[in-house]
Amino acid sequence: MTRFRxxxxxxxxxxxxxxxxxxxxxxxxKRDHGGLLFIDLRDNAGLTQxxxxxxxxEAFGLAEKLRSEFVIMVEGKVVxxxxxxxxxxxxxxxxxxxxxxxxxxxxxxxxxxxxFGEPDYPEDIRLTYRFLDLRRETLHANILLRSQIIADIRxxxxxxxxxxxxxxxxxxxxxxxxxxxxxxxRMHPGKFYAxxxxxxxxxxxxxxAGFDRYFQIAPCFRDEDARADRSPGEFYQLDVEMSFVDxxxxxxxIEPVLHGLFEKFANGRKVSPYPFIRIPYAEAMRKYGSDKxxxxxxxxxxxxxxxxxxxxxxxxxxxxxxxxxxxxxxxPAPTGGNRAFCDRMNAWAQGExxxxxxxxFFREEAGGLEGAGPVAKNIGPERTEAIRTQLGLKAGxxxxxxxxxxxxxxxxxxLARTRVGTELGLTEDGVxxxxxxVDFPMFEWNEDEKKIDxxxxxxxxxxxxxxxxxxxxxxxxxxxxxxxxxxxDIVCNGVxxxxxxxxxxKPDVMYKAFGIAGYEKSVVETKFGGMLNAFKYGAPPHGxxxxxxxxxxxxxxxVENLREVTMFPMNQQAQDLxxxxxxxxxxxxxxxxxxxxxLPLEKKKDA
Numbered sequence: 100m101t102r103f104r105x106x107x108x109x110x111x112x113x114x115x116x117x118x119x120x121x122x123x124x125x126x127x128x129k130r131d132h133g134g135l136l137f138i139d140l141r142d143n144a145g146l147t148q149x150x151x152x153x154x155x156x157e158a159f160g161l162a163e164k165l166r167s168e169f170v171i172m173v174e175g176k177v178v179x180x181x182x183x184x185x186x187x188x189x190x191x192x193x194x195x196x197x198x199x200x201x202x203x204x205x206x207x208x209x210x211x212x213x214x215f216g217e218p219d220y221p222e223d224i225r226l227t228y229r230f231l232d233l234r235r236e237t238l239h240a241n242i243l244l245r246s247q248i249i250a251d252i253r254x255x256x257x258x259x260x261x262x263x264x265x266x267x268x269x270x271x272x273x274x275x276x277x278x279x280x281x282x283x284x285r286m287h288p289g290k291f292y293a294x295x296x297x298x299x300x301x302x303x304x305x306x307x308a309g310f311d312r313y314f315q316i317a318p319c320f321r322d323e324d325a326r327a328d329r330s331p332g333e334f335y336q337l338d339v340e341m342s343f344v345d346x347x348x349x350x351x352x353i354e355p356v357l358h359g360l361f362e363k364f365a366n367g368r369k370v371s372p373y374p375f376i377r378i379p380y381a382e383a384m385r386k387y388g389s390d391k392x393x394x395x396x397x398x399x400x401x402x403x404x405x406x407x408x409x410x411x412x413x414x415x416x417x418x419x420x421x422x423x424x425x426x427x428x429x430x431p432a433p434t435g436g437n438r439a440f441c442d443r444m445n446a447w448a449q450g451e452x453x454x455x456x457x458x459x460f461f462r463e464e465a466g467g468l469e470g471a472g473p474v475a476k477n478i479g480p481e482r483t484e485a486i487r488t489q490l491g492l493k494a495g496x497x498x499x500x501x502x503x504x505x506x507x508x509x510x511x512x513x514l515a516r517t518r519v520g521t522e523l524g525l526t527e528d529g530v531x532x533x534x535x536x537v538d539f540p541m542f543e544w545n546e547d548e549k550k551i552d553x554x555x556x557x558x559x560x561x562x563x564x565x566x567x568x569x570x571x572x573x574x575x576x577x578x579x580x581x582x583x584x585x586x587x588d589i590v591c592n593g594v595x596x597x598x599x600x601x602x603x604x605k606p607d608v609m610y611k612a613f614g615i616a617g618y619e620k621s622v623v624e625t626k627f628g629g630m631l632n633a634f635k636y637g638a639p640p641h642g643x644x645x646x647x648x649x650x651x652x653x654x655x656x657x658v659e660n661l662r663e664v665t666m667f668p669m670n671q672q673a674q675d676l677x678x679x680x681x682x683x684x685x686x687x688x689x690x691x692x693x694x695x696x697x698l699p700l701e702k703k704k705d706a
Contacts, residue, residue, distance in 0.1 A: 109145020388513020
């Protein structure tokens with residue numbers, strides 16, 4: 100291969116026994132066994148055990164001085180291990196290398212972060228010494244998995260007839276979505292580029308230019324806070340756009356790619372077959388309390404409002420009587436029918452800032468079924484039985500209740516559903532369950548600004564008769580808020596992988612949509628003039644989506660934080676501890692960019 104190695108550490112097998120080979124890598128672990136020295140040598144491909152014999156005095160003497168993470172080159176003969184020393188957990192566990200000669204290529208100081216054993220370590224240390232952290236077996240394997248997944252995606256997309264194109268990194272700021280990262284222009288004082296939150300407008304322009312099927316492993320930049328499933332600063336997505344398609348065509352194109360990808364890297368886990376099920380947004384919110392439902396959890400919520408109307412449970416009955424918007428939702432809890440579990444859930448709800456969770460649990464009593472708990476006592480046996488029958492519950496089951504205006508409690512109800520499924524072990528393991536969430540509302544009411552806003556992507560085509568849409572006026576607010584769009588999300592195991600839409604390619608419809616959301620025509624032309632102008636010269640119907648690369652790798656790697664599948668992530672404060680970014684710059688650089696720094700008052704005091 101090279102002068103440093105004839106083989107990789109992870110590829111030696113019984114078939115190599117008797118060969119003289121050369122390996123290079125890092126000292127992973129060193130052990131002294133009664134005169135013989137054993138060293139596990141590690142490279143990108145894996146581990147090989149080296150044996151140093153005192154009879155080889157020069158090599159043995161050097162080996163005695165080795166410490167963890169020294170980089171060495173060895174030459175020796177591959178020998179078979181004895182039966183009692185075979186390591187079945189290691190691909191190279193049938194052999195070892197009897198070292199004849201060794202050279203130290205690089206020494207390592209005392210480590211601030213251990214590589215062998217992978218003990219838990221503070222995040223700031225891991226990120227500051229990320230190059231060491233990346234040597235650890237689990238993280239190293241995750242990053243290699245990421246590379247393999249991206250390569251597989253590229254192959255599948257190309258075989259499906261898509262072409263890969265790169266879109267600009269320096270572009271214009273957008274008024275929608277998250278905060279932009281701004282880049283000052285030296286040549287145009289006072290003006291700024293923005294890093295793209297997504298290649299949204301460019302990929303639509305690619306369709307207008309006549310390239311029917313586009314994809315890109317696209318970097319995206321958003322100045323937003325970190326969370327477990329969202330990296331601060333930047334992330335990557337499989338950006339996709341197609342011409343002359345409707346929603347069904349987009350689904351048909353992407354489902355085989357995602358299903359095949361997950362099946363290949365599932366490592367024994369099941370993948371739901373396609374076509375993936377489709378759930379309207381309104382149904383998802385009512386059944387699961389979320390627009391990214393985890394379908395591994397079988398619990399589906401139902402409205403039981405009528406069973407409480409006029410009942411003896413005055414808390415709920417009073418709410419229903421006072422406000423026609425009030426509903427009572429039931430969260431079934433199969434196998435949760437005991438007071439201890441119900442009280443535990445009630446305490447959890449109080450910890451979430453709620454007054455509690457009403458409940459009924461069902462038990463066998465005198466040869467029949469009985470509902471127990473304060474709620475059952477107050478509404479009586481007939482209403483209790485009607486609730487049990489509606490939900491299909493049996494002895495040993497329970498049900499929890501939330502009440503109020505759904506818009507205010509839906510999120511909590513979804514959390515409670517998840518909590519019940521997890522606590523009772525109802526959530527299925529070892530499976531990836533996909534679904535599409537469709538029919539998102541196009542607009543929503545902004546209570547703070549007392550106006551109608553876009554609900555999701557402003558560039559989506561309304562799922563509404565266009566002639567009627569164009570005729571809507573200020574007095575049609577209720578009708579406007581009922582309009583859905585050709586917008587869709589793809590969700591897997593409760594993780595939103597992607598948003599997408601059939602695009603609004605008609606200028607008059609686009610002006611109208613932005614006008615409803617309060618944007619003047621002049622503002623739309625200033626912000627989106629390039630795309631609008633292109634649409635005036637013949638734009639095909641088109642649509643697409645953009646599944647997140649980081650989130651797909653996170654699911655397939657079986658981890659819960661994107662930092663475990665990202666090579667050089669930032670911390671929670673959007674800082675790169677390794678490269679010390681963001682950082683101050685020289686006054687000369689600021690002068691060239693015509694920028695003066697105005698720090699917040701508290702920062703000035705600290706300085």
